[in-house]
Amino acid sequence: MAKAPVLTPQAEDFPRWYQDLINKAELADNGPVRGTMVIRPYGYGLWERMQQDMDLRIKESGAQNAYFPLFIPQSYLTREAEHVEGFAPELAVVTHGGGKQLEEPVVVRPTSETIINEYFSKWVQSYRDLPLLINQWANVVRWEMRPRLFLRTSEFLWQEGHTAHATYEDARDYAAHIHRNVYEAFMRDVLAIDVVPGRKTAKERFAGAINTLTLEAMMGDGKALQMGTSHELGQNFAKAFDTTYLSKEGKQELVWQTSWGSTTRMIGALVMSHGDDNGLRVPPRLAHIQVVVMAIKGDDTVVAKVREIGDRLTAAGIRVKVDDRTDTPFGRRAVDWELKGIPVRVEIGPRDLENGTAMVARRIAGGKEPVALDALEALLPKLLEEDQELLLTQSRERRESRTSEVATLEEAAEVAVGGGWARIPWADLGPEGEEKLGEQSVSVRCLVAEDGSVPVADDAPGTVAIVARSY
Amino acid sequence: MAKAPVLTPQAEDFPRWYQDLINKAELADNGPVRGTMVIRPYGYGLWERMQQDMDLRIKESGAQNAYFPLFIPQSYLTREAEHVEGFAPELAVVTHGGGKQLEEPVVVRPTSETIINEYFSKWVQSYRDLPLLINQWANVVRWEMRPRLFLRTSEFLWQEGHTAHATYEDARDYAAHIHRNVYEAFMRDVLAIDVVPGRKTAKERFAGAINTLTLEAMMGDGKALQMGTSHELGQNFAKAFDTTYLSKEGKQELVWQTSWGSTTRMIGALVMSHGDDNGLRVPPRLAHIQVVVMAIKGDDTVVAKVREIGDRLTAAGIRVKVDDRTDTPFGRRAVDWELKGIPVRVEIGPRDLENGTAMVARRIAGGKEPVALDALEALLPKLLEEDQELLLTQSRERRESRTSEVATLEEAAEVAVGGGWARIPWADLGPEGEEKLGEQSVSVRCLVAEDGSVPVADDAPGTVAIVARSY
Numbered sequence: 001m002a003k004a005p006v007l008t009p010q011a012e013d014f015p016r017w018y019q020d021l022i023n024k025a026e027l028a029d030n031g032p033v034r035g036t037m038v039i040r041p042y043g044y045g046l047w048e049r050m051q052q053d054m055d056l057r058i059k060e061s062g063a064q065n066a067y068f069p070l071f072i073p074q075s076y077l078t079r080e081a082e083h084v085e086g087f088a089p090e091l092a093v094v095t096h097g098g099g100k101q102l103e104e105p106v107v108v109r110p111t112s113e114t115i116i117n118e119y120f121s122k123w124v125q126s127y128r129d130l131p132l133l134i135n136q137w138a139n140v141v142r143w144e145m146r147p148r149l150f151l152r153t154s155e156f157l158w159q160e161g162h163t164a165h166a167t168y169e170d171a172r173d174y175a176a177h178i179h180r181n182v183y184e185a186f187m188r189d190v191l192a193i194d195v196v197p198g199r200k201t202a203k204e205r206f207a208g209a210i211n212t213l214t215l216e217a218m219m220g221d222g223k224a225l226q227m228g229t230s231h232e233l234g235q236n237f238a239k240a241f242d243t244t245y246l247s248k249e250g251k252q253e254l255v256w257q258t259s260w261g262s263t264t265r266m267i268g269a270l271v272m273s274h275g276d277d278n279g280l281r282v283p284p285r286l287a288h289i290q291v292v293v294m295a296i297k298g299d300d301t302v303v304a305k306v307r308e309i310g311d312r313l314t315a316a317g318i319r320v321k322v323d324d325r326t327d328t329p330f331g332r333r334a335v336d337w338e339l340k341g342i343p344v345r346v347e348i349g350p351r352d353l354e355n356g357t358a359m360v361a362r363r364i365a366g367g368k369e370p371v372a373l374d375a376l377e378a379l380l381p382k383l384l385e386e387d388q389e390l391l392l393t394q395s396r397e398r399r400e401s402r403t404s405e406v407a408t409l410e411e412a413a414e415v416a417v418g419g420g421w422a423r424i425p426w427a428d429l430g431p432e433g434e435e436k437l438g439e440q441s442v443s444v445r446c447l448v449a450e451d452g453s454v455p456v457a458d459d460a461p462g463t464v465a466i467v468a469r470s471y
Numbered sequence: 472m473a474k475a476p477v478l479t480p481q482a483e484d485f486p487r488w489y490q491d492l493i494n495k496a497e498l499a500d501n502g503p504v505r506g507t508m509v510i511r512p513y514g515y516g517l518w519e520r521m522q523q524d525m526d527l528r529i530k531e532s533g534a535q536n537a538y539f540p541l542f543i544p545q546s547y548l549t550r551e552a553e554h555v556e557g558f559a560p561e562l563a564v565v566t567h568g569g570g571k572q573l574e575e576p577v578v579v580r581p582t583s584e585t586i587i588n589e590y591f592s593k594w595v596q597s598y599r600d601l602p603l604l605i606n607q608w609a610n611v612v613r614w615e616m617r618p619r620l621f622l623r624t625s626e627f628l629w630q631e632g633h634t635a636h637a638t639y640e641d642a643r644d645y646a647a648h649i650h651r652n653v654y655e656a657f658m659r660d661v662l663a664i665d666v667v668p669g670r671k672t673a674k675e676r677f678a679g680a681i682n683t684l685t686l687e688a689m690m691g692d693g694k695a696l697q698m699g700t701s702h703e704l705g706q707n708f709a710k711a712f713d714t715t716y717l718s719k720e721g722k723q724e725l726v727w728q729t730s731w732g733s734t735t736r737m738i739g740a741l742v743m744s745h746g747d748d749n750g751l752r753v754p755p756r757l758a759h760i761q762v763v764v765m766a767i768k769g770d771d772t773v774v775a776k777v778r779e780i781g782d783r784l785t786a787a788g789i790r791v792k793v794d795d796r797t798d799t800p801f802g803r804r805a806v807d808w809e810l811k812g813i814p815v816r817v818e819i820g821p822r823d824l825e826n827g828t829a830m831v832a833r834r835i836a837g838g839k840e841p842v843a844l845d846a847l848e849a850l851l852p853k854l855l856e857e858d859q860e861l862l863l864t865q866s867r868e869r870r871e872s873r874t875s876e877v878a879t880l881e882e883a884a885e886v887a888v889g890g891g892w893a894r895i896p897w898a899d900l901g902p903e904g905e906e907k908l909g910e911q912s913v914s915v916r917c918l919v920a921e922d923g924s925v926p927v928a929d930d931a932p933g934t935v936a937i938v939a940r941s942y
Contacts, residue, residue, distance in 0.1 A: 029590060032547070033577050036540035038590055041605065044537045066515045069507035070541075070579075070610055070626050071563075076503070092542075093567040094579065097625075098614030099560050106504050108541075108565065108579070119500065119509055128798070134512070139541055139610065143569030154568070155541050327599070 006335060009277050014221040019149070021271055025280050025339045028149045028267075035147035035154030039264065042340055045288040046267055047157065051137065053190055053286075054159060054262065057182045061174075063133035063161055068115050070139070071106040076114040079240040083113065086207020090142040092154075108141040113208060113233070113259055116162045117241035124255060126246045127166055131174065135161040150268030151225070151471050158263035164243060164255040171256035172211075172232055176454070178260045179213040179230040187227055191266065192283040192391035193217045193273050194399055195227055196466065197454055198446025203434055206259075210234035213454060216445040216466065218399040219272035222419030224445045224468040227269055228262035268471075274391055280341030281364050283391050284384035289321040291380060292342045293358075294333060296349030298326030306348050309358070309376065313346075316377040318384075338363060343387050344380060346371075365390055403466075409433045412467040416442040419469075426463040434465075442469055477806060480748050485692040490620070492742055496751050496810045499620045499738075506618035506625030510735070513811060516759040517738055518628065522608065524661055524757075525630060525733065528653045532645075534604035534632055539586050541610070542577040547585040550711040554584065557678020561613040563625075579612040584679060584704070584730055587633045588712035595726060597717045598637055602645065606632045621739030622696070622942050629734035635714060635726040642727035643682075643703055647925070649731045650684040650701040658698055662737065663754040663862035664688045664744050665870055666698055668925055669917025669937065674905055677730075681705035684925060687916045687937065689870040690743035693890030695916045695939040698740055701731035739942075745862055751812030752835050754862050755855035760792040762851055763813045764829075765804065767820030769797030777819050780829070780844065784817075787848040789855075809834060814858050815851060836861055874937075880904045883938040887913040890940075897934040905936075913940055 007020040022028050027043035030036075039047065055065075071094065077084045092108040095101060109115065116134065124132055137159050144154045161178060165171040180197060187195045200212040209231035216224045237243065238254040247253050274281040284290050291313060295306040303324045310322035321342070323333055330347075337345055345361040352358050357370040360379070364387035371379060402420040406412045409429060415422035417440060426447055429437075434444050449455045450462045478491040493499050498514035501507075510518065526536075542565065548555045563579040566572060580586065587605065595603055608630050615625045632649060636642040651668060658666045671683040680702035687695050708714065709725040718724050745752040755761050762784060766777040774795045781793035792813070794804055801818075808816055816832040823829050828841040831850070835858035842850060873891040877883045880900060886893035888911060897918055900908075905915050920926045921933045 029593075031540035031542070032544050032586065032589060033540060033542040036542055038540065039538040041535035041537045045535070047538075048536060064512035064516070065519060066512045067510040067518075067628065069502040069504060069509065070612070071502070071504040071507055073503050089570050091568075091570075092565050094563050095566045096564040096576075097562075098616065099562075105567075115503065118503060122500075141541070145569065157538065 005277060006339060007277060007279065010220060010275075017275075017277070018272060021275055021279055021339070022149050025341070027271070027280075030149065031155075033154070035144040035152075037149055037153045037155065039157075043267060046270065046282070046286065047264055049286050049288050050266060051159075054182070054186055055137075057186060058135050058159065058161065061133070061177060061182055062131075063135040063163070065136060066134050067136055067138070068109075068112050068119070070109055072109050072112075072115045074105050074107055076118065077107060079114065080208050080237055082236070083208035087111070087142070090144075092141045092143055109138070110140055110142045111259075111261070112136065112138070112160055113162065113237050114241070117237045117243055120162075120164050120255070121241045121243040124164055124243060124245050127248050130164060130166045130245060130255065131170060132164045133161070133174075134163065135159055148268075148471075150264055150271070153264075156264050158261050161258070161260045163258045164238070165257070166245065166247070166253070166255070168234075168256050171258050175211070175213060175230045175232045175258040175260065178258070179215070179454070183215055183228040183230065183260070183262060187215060187217070187266075188392065190283065190285045191270060191273075192285075192388055192395060193227070193269060194392060194396035196399070196446065196448065198448040198466065199454055199458070200229070200446060201431070201434060201444050201458060201465075203431065204444065206231045208233060208236050210236070214446050217269055217273060217395070218402065218421060218468075219269070219471065220275065220398075221272070222402050222421070222468075224421065224466075224470040225265070225269050225272065226445070226470065227266060228260070230260035231258060233257040233259060272471075273395055274341070279339035281391065282341040282343060284343045284388045287341075287343055288319055289340075289342050290319045290384055291344045291346060292321045292323050292337050293346045294323045294330070294337075294348065295326050296330050296347055296352075299350050302348055302350055302353060305353060309346065309348070309373065313376065313380065316381075318380055334361075343384055346376065362387070409436060413437055413440050413442050416440075416468045421445075422467040423464050424467060426458065426465045429465050429467075437467060442467060445470060476748060477810060478748060478750065481691060481746075488748070489743060489746075492746055492750055492810070493620050496812070498742070498751075501620065502626075504625070506615040506623075508620055508624045508626065510628075514738060517741065517753070517757065518735055520757050520759050521737060522630075525653070525657055526608075528657060529606050529630065529632065532604070532648060532653055533602075534606040534634070536607060537605050538607055538609070539580075539583050539590070541580055543580050543583075543586045545576050545578055547589065548578060550585065551679050551708055553707070554679035558582070558613070561615075563612045563614055580609070581611055581613045582730075582732070583607070583609070583631055584633065584708050585712070588708045588714055591633075591635050591726070592712045592714040595635055595714060595716050598719050601635060601637045601716060601726065602641060603635045604632070604645075605634065606630055619739075619942075621735055621742070624735075627735050629732050632729070632731040634729045635709070636728070637716065637718070637724070637726070639705075639727050642729050646682070646684060646701045646703045646729040646731065649729070650686070650925075654686055654699040654701065654731075654733060658686060658688070658737075659863065661754065661756045662741060662744075663756075663859055663866060664698070664740060665863060665867040667870070667917065667919065667937065669919040670925055670929070671700070671917060672902070672905060672915050672929060672936075674902065675915065677702045679704060679707050681707070685917050688740055688744060688866070689873065689892060689939075690740070690942065691746065691869070692743070693873050693892070693939075695892065695937075695941040696736070696740050696743065697916070697941065698737060699731070699733035702729060704728040704730055743942075744866055745812070750810035752862065753812040753814060755814045755859045758812075758814055759790055760811075760813050761790045761855055762815045762817060763792045763794050763808050764817045765794040765801070765808075765819065766797050767801050767818055767823075769795075770821050773819055773821055773824060776824060780817065780819070780847065784847065784851065787852075789851055805832075814855055817847065833858070880907060884908055884911050884913050887911075887939045892916075893938040894935050895938060897929065897936045900936050900938075908938060913938060916941060
């Protein structure tokens, strides 16, 4: 008898599969206010690991954490013209505080360029204060009309970096450093997602930026997801907030700035990149539970052994969860760990103990076989490394197999609508072609150079546009 | 010639000294919206260390982190009558989102009992789901009429724990565990603040709780500061949100709950507990910079040596900052590190190098003397441990020397108004006496037992009230 599937199969209805998985793997729930989200402990555990790893990389890049207020005076937003135009439709506005109507309404931060520049303009006095490299971990609010858990939520969690530099070159290089050495390295090496680094077209740029660098990934259904962006802000905010410094030569100069962000959307990317019809598959380097050691039955010897092996594996540096909840049927627990995407299950019952073995079940590579108990410490780290690589390989292979080189706008649209990525010379598409693609809900995800590097300008020779539908 | 003091002396004007210190040690700035705060990198570094340490203790207590939405439907607040009465005057209300007026206004969370109970009521089904132990690190907003940086801000950062239990006893014991084994242990062992654990009187209880446990500390001016609270919520929120579970016996029962919080206010406590006329003094176990190694002059040999020693001390497990910014005068840098309260400065100039020594200046114990360079690794950890203990001793001695046993309400008020703590039998004061004290801005900070333990009830025999002015 075939089991009823736990999740709607991907092939049947990908968005429904996604929603099912988020729900059944206990990653998140919808919040009571439209578009908001409750991140459940298992989902938040993934976010905590992302934070820890990224925070280290950000600090190694010289930035320090700080915290700026949630509430921004409405007037700040309007100082940078493009910025306010970009964000005005998404703002949440507080009109009452402490039982009274406020004299000036305040907005809940959609991003913090404006309020941070207000302080940069006070803190930066001389060239000695530069570069000023600040990051914050915070919640932001952008009112969302078509919310989807993790991907588009009215409130989300993120880190936002904000920096000020003495020269254009220094700012440009720092934005590029974050783009490649922090974001791309993290997404590739830890999330095991084969992201494509590129630059956004003028149309897709961050509101207020002179250049937006992006990382785009292909999801399981062939659509693109923007994974993180790093912006060169030029002197736009510096002008609006008068953020200047006294140069070595004794002249008052405007600073050059960057900002860069990555969000809880990365959890959605993880799901849609690595998930399958049985649930999530978490890359071992990210996983806060890499191995679950399960007692099949509530036999005292088994439970004692399971705990002992849990301790041994923990001592060996593996992140382990012991599952000895034997009052819940084994099958139900196994399905749950599979749904949650724990890379390896070590299953132990009375018969295994007699043989001195455990069943090792692999969520990522697949397969299940008996392993001698005293061989686990040596074997598991190897399996986990293999699994990590396999996920990245699968991510790359999907992107490659579903990407087509095309020559015309029509072909590009056809590929994108069919669930793939099209590569087309930007010179053959251009801003007009980009507009036309928009009519079919297709967009230019990013511009790349022929050799896979990031072009220095939109019109650099050999620039290729990656065209796709996107989340 | 006497130097002009960097800070207003404590004895002259304590609140002004506090404000000066926060500003000059670069801990925080006032935000643009009244009552909000910008936490600068040095101040945020203190908070990060607090978070790391507390988070570990919270996880060891079995709680898992999660994240609930910032926005709460206004109607949720009103479901628990005392709760809404307590918080209504402090709410920030969002009336517009995405360019439209909202059908139901939403409040920015002042605390999350209501929204969390909405989900607990879905997640908790059977006794197997209990206890449910959740914590979140988040920002909250309580509109503040008389803001003061870190102590009272309209937005602050905190952790809030929320738990559900099958029995009254289990909830009570968990609230007590957090109170003593997490909060008190952290504040005493890491913050080096001699906190007093006690229970709040009915008047001072959290809105919606049946019992509030508190930790009170004496600040440098003899006033009290509430450092953290742990509440038994009884079944108040469970009733309001219908949070029930199926018991082993197959009956539907209401859960018993706790909540507990500690905030960025602890940074203010640190300043007012350990600060002196030269600035902050950071307990070494908390300090993210324990030792600063300073180059006195920009001599190449000196700078190289300073960096080498920095690396050596880092390798020895000390949290070190190398200060080789020799284009800024040495004296100004030394005053800055003193202001910031770095426990130990290792100062190295050309003459020290000739002698193979460094000057070791101690911010907490005081004094400055030459130490052989190769003796630093062995010596510094000892000095840091001494400093940690000294701060706790000074905190305890201040509290003891400024606490008086009194017999009447009048005496209690006199002690409190004079900048001390009064201890008076609760049976002699009672709720009526408590009301009268309020007229002189004096309050009962907490109730303690004669042996220093926490009384099991307000009217337990031998209960003593601690009476003081407070922040």
